[in-house]
Amino acid sequence: MTIQENRAARGLFLQESFGVLSTISLDMPGYPFGSVTPYCVDNQCRPIIYISHIAQHTRNILADSRVSLTVVEGSGGSNDVQARSRVTCVANVRPIGDDGADARERYFRYFPSARQYDQTHAFAVFRLELVRVRFIGGFGRIYWIEPGEFMTTNPFSAAQESRIIQNMNNDHSNALRQYCGGGPTEMAGIDAEGFDVLKSSRKVRLTFDTPIRNIEDARQALAAIAKCKTSPLT
Known part of the structure; x- marks a missing residue:
């Protein structure tokens, strides 16, 4: 794994804005449950999601914090979806408390309409604490990446x-x-x-x-x- 490959994986993740969040199902014990979710990242390049308390994936998370978030290269990629680059973040999800105001505000800049969601259903911000990252960048470019290699600190407060x-x-x-x-x-x-x-x-x-x-x-x-x-x- 090279610095260039780390940057390519991170670049893909930063380029896209939604992925498939897979949680461990409560209703179907032991089975993965996939749901499309928007995301952005915090100042350490950790994924931030904003999800409703009534959603199935939220109930799953509150029972078992182990998840994965899979992101696939978008419309600029090949017509063959299997030829597109993709990143899967294996993580534990943690709710962000009152100290997460900066991450919450950053999410709302990326998804302005999300500010209104709390008016209809209770939503909360969660952070994915990365355990490992899988990057597939094309033929022969398949790697596991450790969190410390994938994450990078934003130089700005x-x-x-x-x-x-x-x-x-x-x-x-x-x-x-x-x-x-x-x-x-x-x-x-x-x-x-x-x-x-x-x-x-x-x-x-x-x-x-x-x-x-x-x-x-x-x-x-x-x-x-x-x-x-x-x-x-x-």
């Missing part, structure tokens, strides 16, 4: 990330929109390896040529985007 996002969305929205090919565009998150935008409510991942380490690196990388005349999405 929640407050710093929020300020960067507000600055881009409020002061540089035209440049961001142009860079992303036009249409409604908002930055949702930024980390060492790239940033995410919601383009007409669809998440799009844009990566940096070189990982950034601090606010100054971010400023330079985003300033270059503001000056760019062509979009990587067109």
